[in-house]
């Protein structure tokens with residue numbers, strides 16, 4: 356039974372495992388995968404990810420097996436011989452749940468449960484389950500419920516009667532228990548209600564977005580594999596803008612308040628934790644620098660491979676920011692041996708979101724964990740390119756590399772800025788106040804015709820106020836006085 360491609364995990368010392376003291380029944384899972392050499396991400400990595408996901412759902416992995424096969428069995432997904440092998444593996448290891456590495460149809464689940472005699476769940480149900488546990492805000496709860504209902508609707512008749520799904524454990528959380536008993540019509544009604552509510556929320560977000568765009572502030576989105584350190588990078592950046600030596604100014608919070616870790620100072624931190632999918636919502640934070648230049652930072656949900664399509668669909672609205680961003684900060688955990696796989700997975704999801712190919716800075720995070728020798732290996736080039744990206748080495752924990760990060764970031768997002776002289780008549784005091792509040796006014800002189808300033812501003816506001824442009828000596832500049840944009 357323990358063949359080459361079958362890896363049976365040593366069982367932990369039962370006396371010391373936490374579930375004895377917690378009193379709850381821990382699920383013991385056997386993982387089953389189908390290897391296909393045409394897949395982008397190899398099966399070994401995919402199974403490793405599945406194991407992490409199972410652990411994130413508080414279950415224990417007691418065995419794992421892979422069948423290398425290109426053709427899927429319509430009835431049972433894996434071949435019939437393999438089904439028997441899984442059954443024996445489960446018995447030998449006292450497993451009580453079988454987790455498949457791919458999405459299964461309702462009839463496949465029913466057939467497998469019938470033959471093995473245990474609860475069978477697929478990767479999609481597992482990921483949805485983890486999301487359901489983590490969801491904090493109303494929006495993310497609705498998005499996940501929508502994805503779960505969409506997943507369950509075609510599978511309502513798929514579960515065997517003998518295997519009740521109402522007893523707790525993976526795949527039974529969220530809206531499931533009662534709703535599985537209501538008929539499809541009512542599920543469809545619920546789906547339609549959720550869609551309606553999410554649509555209303557989208558309108559609110561659109562208004563907020565329009566407000567930000569009017570301000571002309573660049574949008575910078577943090578993206579990357581789950582647990583890479585996106586939220587930690589965001590928190591470190593916010594801290595540095597408030598306290599840092601290289602960039603002063605204040606952080607002004609915008610957007611959602613959910614899940615914030617308000618530290619009592621002016622930094623409204625976002626939630627960071629060593630677990631898969633710590634962040635499920637998008638969080639905006641406006642970052643303003645000493646010279647009045649500002650950008651909006653967005654923290655987003657992390658990615659894994661085979662992210663359920665229904666989930667990506669449901670999260671599309673909140674992930675729109677990624678598509679709209681002027682710059683992506685792609686954060687990777689450079690200490691992870693699978694970093695290249697994780698980059699490929701993130702790229703794949705970005706493609707699904709129509710956000711691939713945007714200006715991107717790769718942030719090689721967690722370098723504080725690397726040994727001195729590792730610092731010099733090919734894994735982390737001293738500077739420059741990594742996997743075709745412009746890359747920077749940073750540590751959100753120690754702050755190393757953040758000065759360079761800010762410098763590079765500012766160079767990229769404020770590139771369209773121009774430095775000009777303007778003469779603002781005293782009758783246009785509001786324009787002068789606006790420019791002082793939103794841009795870097797470097798010099799001010801009060802002359803007879805008005806206030807003569809030297810100011811650095813973005814191209815949008817430059818176009819808007821071009822009519823006030825003068826030569827450095829205050830004389831009219833060619834083209835000034837013409838309202839070109841209105």
Ligand SMILES: Nc1nc2c(ncn2[C@@H]2O[C@H](COP(=O)(O)OP(=O)(O)OP(=O)(O)O)[C@@H](O)[C@H]2O)c(=O)[nH]1
Pocket residue numbers: 579580581582583584585586587588626627628629630631632633634635655656657658720721722723724749750751752753
């Ligand atoms: N040693 C070290 N740990 C880090 C660093 N950055 C983040 N971490 C840790 O990595 C874990 C994950 O960090 P998060 O910031 O929550 O990661 P994330 O990418 O936002 O994760 P999700 O929201 O789950 O997708 C936390 O335990 C952090 O403390 C770093 O530079 N060095």
Ligand SMILES: [Mg+2]
Pocket residue numbers: 585586587626627633634654655657
């Ligand atoms: Mg996060």
